[in-house]
Amino acid sequence: MTDQAPTLYEWAGGAEALSRxxxxxxxxxxxxxxxxxxxxxxxxxHPQHVATFLGEVLGGPADYTRHHGGYRHMVSRHRDRAIEPAQRERWxxxxxxxxxxxxxxxxxxxxSAFIGYIEFGSRRAMANSQPGVGPGTRTTVKKWGWGEAAPGDD
Structure with missing residues (x-):
């Protein structure tokens, strides 16, 4: 028996649940x-790529980084799309x-934890989608937990 809390990925039901x-x-x-x-x-x-990304964010395997280009690739897919606040809210x-x-x-x-990430991630996607926004300094997928920042993830 372990005292470690399950990851959000495990709690959600893993890859199959995120794919659904x-x-x-x-x-x-x-x-x-x-x-x-x-x-x-x-x-x-695209839905499967997003499921893989969410899985990595929520504490599952780093398959998005390994197979789909990682964080920088994901950000590049949002560049210059000019996402509007109403679109983000609808998302x-x-x-x-x-x-x-x-x-x-x-x-x-x-x-609370999952929607916290969805709010955070959608706001970052909207910010990164604005015309003229350059690449940020983050190079890795942000890990999301039960309400506390992961060690070393600032």
Whole structure:
């Protein structure tokens, strides 16, 4: 028996749960009047890439870094898209809906931590999407936990 708390990735249900989440989420995005234009050229494997990224962020395997180019690649995909605040808010709203539909855990601690990341990440994506914004200094995927910063992750 271990005294270590499970990661958010483990608590969510791992890769399979995050894949269900992103498939449900992007099926909603494709039909959404506000978001569909931003994702009009989205590849069919985009939901899986996002699931892999979320998995790494939430304490799962570093597969996004290993197989998809890591943090800098992810940021490059948002460059010059000029995401607007209403689009970011809708993105968060649809993610919350998808979480309920696919049955991610309902406990307050998990929801708070997960939505905390979704809020943080979507705000960073919006900031990085503005015209003229250059690359930041971060080179690694930020790890997200149960409410405290990971050691050495500032």
């Amino acid at each position: 989440l992103t498939e449900e989420f992007y099926s909603r995005v494709r039909k959404d009047e506000l978001l569909a234009p931003l994702f009009a050229r989205m590849s069919d494997d 968060v709203e649809l993610m919350r809906e998808a979480m309920d539909v696919v049955g991610l855990p309902q406990d307050a601690e998990f929801r």
